[in-house]
Amino acid sequence: MLSIELGHFALILAFALSLVQVGVSAYAWQRPNEGAFSFVRHAGVMQFVLVLLSFAALTFAFVTSDFSLKLAYEHSHSLQPTLYKFTSVWGNHEGSLLLWVLILTLFGAAVAVGGANLPKASHNLVLGTQGFLTFAFIGFTIFTSNPFERLPEMPLEGRDLNPILQDIGLAIHPPLLYLGYVGFSVCFSFAIAALISGKIDAAWARWVRPWTMLSWIFLTLGIAMGSYWAYYELGWGGWWFWDPVENASFMPWLTGTALLHSALVMEKRGALKIWTILLAIITFSLSLLGTFLVRSGILTSVHSFATDPSRGLVILGMLTFFICGAFILFAWRAPTLKAGGLFSPISREAALVFNNLFLATATIAVLVGTLYPLVLDAFTGIKISVGAPFFDLTFGALMVPLLLVVPFGPFLPWKRASIAQASKRLFGAIVLSLILAIIVAAYLWEGFTLTPLGILLGFWVIIGALADLVERSKLFKVSPSVSLRRLAGLPKNVWSTSFAHMGLGLTVLGVVFVTAFETETITTMQPGDQIEAHGYSVRFVNEQNVPGPNFTSETATFAVAPVGKRENLVASEKRNYPARQMPTTEAGITTFGLSQVYISIGDRVEDNGRVVRIWTKPWILLIWIGTVVMALAGTYSLTDRKYRIAAPNLVRKQALGATK
Amino acid sequence: MNRILMILILIVSFVPQAIAVQPDEVLDDPALEERARDISAGLRCLVCQNQSIDDSDADLARDLRIVVRERLVAGDSDEEVLDYVVDRYGEFVLLKPTFSGHNLVLWIAAPLVFVIGLVMVFSVSMRQRKLSTAAGMTPEEEQMLAALAESENDHADKDQASRKPTD
Numbered sequence: 001m002l003s004i005e006l007g008h009f010a011l012i013l014a015f016a017l018s019l020v021q022v023g024v025s026a027y028a029w030q031r032p033n034e035g036a037f038s039f040v041r042h043a044g045v046m047q048f049v050l051v052l053l054s055f056a057a058l059t060f061a062f063v064t065s066d067f068s069l070k071l072a073y074e075h076s077h078s079l080q081p082t083l084y085k086f087t088s089v090w091g092n093h094e095g096s097l098l099l100w101v102l103i104l105t106l107f108g109a110a111v112a113v114g115g116a117n118l119p120k121a122s123h124n125l126v127l128g129t130q131g132f133l134t135f136a137f138i139g140f141t142i143f144t145s146n147p148f149e150r151l152p153e154m155p156l157e158g159r160d161l162n163p164i165l166q167d168i169g170l171a172i173h174p175p176l177l178y179l180g181y182v183g184f185s186v187c188f189s190f191a192i193a194a195l196i197s198g199k200i201d202a203a204w205a206r207w208v209r210p211w212t213m214l215s216w217i218f219l220t221l222g223i224a225m226g227s228y229w230a231y232y233e234l235g236w237g238g239w240w241f242w243d244p245v246e247n248a249s250f251m252p253w254l255t256g257t258a259l260l261h262s263a264l265v266m267e268k269r270g271a272l273k274i275w276t277i278l279l280a281i282i283t284f285s286l287s288l289l290g291t292f293l294v295r296s297g298i299l300t301s302v303h304s305f306a307t308d309p310s311r312g313l314v315i316l317g318m319l320t321f322f323i324c325g326a327f328i329l330f331a332w333r334a335p336t337l338k339a340g341g342l343f344s345p346i347s348r349e350a351a352l353v354f355n356n357l358f359l360a361t362a363t364i365a366v367l368v369g370t371l372y373p374l375v376l377d378a379f380t381g382i383k384i385s386v387g388a389p390f391f392d393l394t395f396g397a398l399m400v401p402l403l404l405v406v407p408f409g410p411f412l413p414w415k416r417a418s419i420a421q422a423s424k425r426l427f428g429a430i431v432l433s434l435i436l437a438i439i440v441a442a443y444l445w446e447g448f449t450l451t452p453l454g455i456l457l458g459f460w461v462i463i464g465a466l467a468d469l470v471e472r473s474k475l476f477k478v479s480p481s482v483s484l485r486r487l488a489g490l491p492k493n494v495w496s497t498s499f500a501h502m503g504l505g506l507t508v509l510g511v512v513f514v515t516a517f518e519t520e521t522i523t524t525m526q527p528g529d530q531i532e533a534h535g536y537s538v539r540f541v542n543e544q545n546v547p548g549p550n551f552t553s554e555t556a557t558f559a560v561a562p563v564g565k566r567e568n569l570v571a572s573e574k575r576n577y578p579a580r581q582m583p584t585t586e587a588g589i590t591t592f593g594l595s596q597v598y599i600s601i602g603d604r605v606e607d608n609g610r611v612v613r614i615w616t617k618p619w620i621l622l623i624w625i626g627t628v629v630m631a632l633a634g635t636y637s638l639t640d641r642k643y644r645i646a647a648p649n650l651v652r653k654q655a656l657g658a659t660k
Numbered sequence: 661m662n663r664i665l666m667i668l669i670l671i672v673s674f675v676p677q678a679i680a681v682q683p684d685e686v687l688d689d690p691a692l693e694e695r696a697r698d699i700s701a702g703l704r705c706l707v708c709q710n711q712s713i714d715d716s717d718a719d720l721a722r723d724l725r726i727v728v729r730e731r732l733v734a735g736d737s738d739e740e741v742l743d744y745v746v747d748r749y750g751e752f753v754l755l756k757p758t759f760s761g762h763n764l765v766l767w768i769a770a771p772l773v774f775v776i777g778l779v780m781v782f783s784v785s786m787r788q789r790k791l792s793t794a795a796g797m798t799p800e801e802e803q804m805l806a807a808l809a810e811s812e813n814d815h816a817d818k819d820q821a822s823r824k825p826t827d
Contacts, residue, residue, distance in 0.1 A: 236680060236715045243710045342788055357777045365770035372766045382762060385704040387712065387755030394770055524683050602682070611683060 004069055007057025008148035011098075014050035014105065015142060017043055018135040025128025029121065029196070037120050040127045044112030047134055048105040055089075055102045058147055062089045068154040071095060071147050077160035077579055079550040087170040088161045093295065093311075094147035096174060100291070101137050103175075103182045108134055111186055111211075118207060125193035126186075133185055136318050144311045160550065160579035169229030173222060177249055180219025181287040184252060186211040187259065188284035191277045192326060195333040200273050205266035208280065210638055212263060216256045217634040223249050224627035235585035237598045237615045239514075239623060242391040247370040248290030251363050255283040258359040261352045269414060271342070271349055274334050275356070281330060285323045286363070292319045293370075346419055348412040351405060358402040365394040403457045403508060407464020410497055411471070429467035433459035444517060451516040458509030465501035468494065496637035503629030510594075510622025517618045524609040533614045536597055537561050541569070543610065551577045553586075556601045556610065560590050568592075572599045594619045680717050687729055696729050699741055703728070704753050712755060724753075 021043035028036035058071070063085050067073040075095070076088040090096040108130040115123050141147070190208045194200045226249070231239040240246065259279040265272045292315050343349035369386045376382050407429065411422040423430070437456035444451075470476075472494060473487040519534040530539040543556040553575045561567035572588030588599040595618045602611030681700075687693040700714035705721040713721035713728075724745070731741045745753055757763040 238715065241710060345785060353781055357774065357781065360777060361770055361774040364773045368766055368769040372769075376762060380762065383750070383752045384757045384763065385710075385752055385755050386757060386766065387702075387704060387710060389702050389756035390766075393756070394767075398770070398774075522681050522683050522686060613680075 003057045003060055004066070004148055004150065007054040008146075010050045010057070011054040011138060011142060011148070014047045014054070015135065015138040017047055017050065018131045018138060021047070021131035022128055022135060025124050025131060028124050029128070032121055032124075034120075037124050040124050040131075041112045041116075044105075044108045044127050044130065047131070048102075048109035051098075051102050051105045051138075055098055058095065058098060059086065059089050062086065065158065067156070067158050068150055070149040070151050073151060073155050073158050075159070075161050077158045077550055080161065080166070081549055083168070083171060084161060084166050087165075090174050091161045091165045091170055094141070094145045097137075097141050097145050097295065098147050099174065100178055100182060101134070101141055103178045104130075104134055104137060104185060107183055107186050111189070115207070119199075122193055122197055122199060125196055126189045129189035129192045130185065133189070133322070136322070140311075140314060140318060144314050158579075160577060163551065163575065163577040163580060163582050163584045164233060166550075166577075167229065167233060169225065169233065173225045173229055175222075176218050176225055177222030180215050180217075180222050180256075181249070181252060181290065183211065183215025183218060184256060184280075184284040184287050187215070187280040188326070191280035192329065194277060195329050198333065198336060200277065200337055202267050202270050205263045205276065209260070209263045209267060212256065212259050212280075213634050213638055216253070216260055217631045217638075219249070219253050219256060220627055220631045220634070223253060224624050224631075228624055232587055232589055233584075235587050235600045236613075237518075237520075237587070237600070237617065239620070242369075242388045244370045245290075245294055247366050247391075248286075248293045251366055251370075252283050252286040252290065254359050254363045254366070255279055255286055258356045258363075259283055261355050261359075265349050265352050269343065269349055272353070272356075273337050277334065277337075278330060279356075281323075281326045285319075285326065286367075288319050288322060292316060343414070344416045346412070347417045348409060348414045351409045351412050354405055355402065355409070358398055362395055362398045362402075365398060366391065369394065400453070400457065403461055403504075406461050406501055406504065407467065410465075410468045410494075410501075425471055426464060426467055428470075429460070429463045433463045436463075446516070449516070451512065454512030454516065455509070458505050458512055461505030461508060462502050463505075465498045465505060468498045492640040493637055496633040499633035499636070500630050503626045503631075503633060505626070506622045506629060507624075507626030510619050510624075510626060513619035513622065514617050518620075519616045521614040523612055523614075524605055524607075525612045526609045529609075531614075533597075534616045535563055536614075536616060537563065537567075538597070538599070538614055539567070540610075540612070546573075548575065550579065551575045554601075556588075556612075558588060558599055560597045560599075562592055565592075570597070570599060572601045574601060591621065594621045594625075596620050680715055680721070681725065682722065685722070685725055685729065687733065692729075692732050695738060696725070696732055699728050699732075699738055700725055702742075702755050703745060704755050706749065706753065724749075 021040055024036050024043070025040045028040060058069075060066075061069040062072050062076050063082065065072065065076065065078040065085065067078075071092060071094055072088075075092040076085055080088065088095075090099040108127065111123075111130060112127055115126065118126070187208055190204065190211070194204055223246075226246070227239050230241065231237065259276065262272050262276045262279055266276045292312075295311065295315055369390055373384050373386050376384060407426060408419075408422050411425055433456060436459045437452060440459075441452035441455050469487065469490070472490055473483040475483045475487075477483075478486075521531070521533040523531060525531065525540040527540050527542050530537060532538075537560070539559040541557040541559050543554060546553045546555045553573045555571050555573045557569060557571050559567040559569055568590040570588040570590040573586035575584045575586060576582070577584070585600055588601075590597050595616065598615040598617055600613045602613070604610050681697075687696060697714060701712050703713045703724060705711045705713045705716035705718055705724075707718045707720050708716045711721075713724045727745065728741055731744055736744065742754070751758065757766060759767050
């Protein structure tokens, strides 16, 4: 169908338009005029429309199984359920790159439309930078990874999508992750614009923070979703592997979190300007690095579909250009920035600096652990492995002091504070979390380990976060109705800080629990057998062969129940996808409260039994519940009227008016 | 040797999966089995992507798991087992690199950055404090700040006021 050529054409048009946008933006910077500004804005929106058209054309070819398109032939199958035909669009290198570009232009258009309140000159520079990024990435797509290539003869059937990717997870995880990754491009563009124009003030931080928050929310959900997907799909019950690709998404999350906090200091107190700008650049650089690691094929994993060294070199070149360019600009312009507000070593600012120091160091630990084996191999040929034990140790050690300090942050006033006073106000939270941790640790005692410390940290962060709400509402000090009214009147940012920190605590608690108390039972079972697995009874009900749309499945059904309770039925599968001759395992997972029982089946053994692995995962759901709470808290803070479009100007005008 | 290993990796990684630790591998002595699991979790499956032999279902991982258990049953300490495996497969099998030689950079990088960061924070804050004692805020700046704080408060009050009717 002709729509493929139209899609290809639309992409080329967007490429050309982005170049023109950059040129006009540069011109408008030198000779500010309304016509040029308006063109730059409209070009931002048009690029998105064109890339959307192009993406729609590609999607149409996949959904209608048009195998004359090489990409559709290689990565989809006519028998796939429609959802997977749709997600197959980005289940490959070229398509996922187009998705990346689509989201980049989406943010470009959003800034063009949503930034109308910015000073025209700054807005123009932001859009120009964004256009330059678009130009580079569309160019990379067209010239090295063209998704619109046709086959001379149309094959009858496609080669199917990698079976591991045939899952609802592919519909959710990559778009969310890319929205997060690419969203930080806006912060990057703001930073570059600020460096070029030299105008960096509290208002800048106020403009950047909603974009940072938005990207951070998407990245949080994207990583969490990826983790849950890996957990249920890969079949051995792990939820975080410190895989280089996971690390690549985790690093921008860590620096993005740091950026949220430092931009807060900059917005409220005018301090940490240089550092905040640097963080904005670093965060998007790490997003680019992640894209490079995954897309270059330097790491082979389930994420890096096809590998082609020439692409790797091109993307490395782009990475070097943007990152080095940004840092050179930074080194040149940063010294001209004036330092902002002062604060004492004990203050909320100082606590946020502490937060940034630890998050930055943790990022370095992950970065070095991820890249060092590659670099060492490239320069010396020595091969080493850096895996979970390294990261658990280094990252874990850095998180302990950070988590200890988290609840203090909101209790410290700006500028000057006293630890003694904050501790006094947090005294109830300290005692309560100690008592809870002691009770839980004693109940589940397994000898002298670090577990009780972990449990304490989890409870401390949760209770400490809620203590802020209790303190501010004067709960237990005034009548309940008064404190309820006070609670309703609290600013949105107090609520969102409290809940974001509580979400963090929930995740910590889940991680500690499942790490310390998960159990594993490996055994051979016949249908009808029943065993006892660490507090759960597991009965093997039956097994049967079930045909799927594009696979065949051996399905084993189990009945699982906590001792003395009602049982849940759960199916665990081994599938075979004939198009790729590839087997997958579909774990059977059943939930009891916050805990899960996870069953994987293996091969039949001679005496007609089946190898069965049963994990119990106490409180594991807290890991993901915590991340969702964090994301919701972030979303709530975005509804703050302070961030509504006209707000920054309004506040400034009021301030100026008052001083006159 | 390396090339043979690579070829082996390519072949084995396409072998259909079974699940990791099999029932017949599990040792009778639970204490010994737990030590075996702990050691296995720190050894890389040579034919997999970033998987320990404890998690992997590859045949080579199974062989290595059995080797680990044989050494333990023979009475080796944990260190002796690790040395035995490293002797045969090289340092590449260790998921936690040793704290020595060319790995020092890996281990020291993060602590070093932390210390540098700490020193920078201190030096900047010292410098700023010196500056601030030299020149405090001008009266105009103080006024401006007060006005800003006030307008923020107004803002918050209005926020509450505008919410009331909907309650």
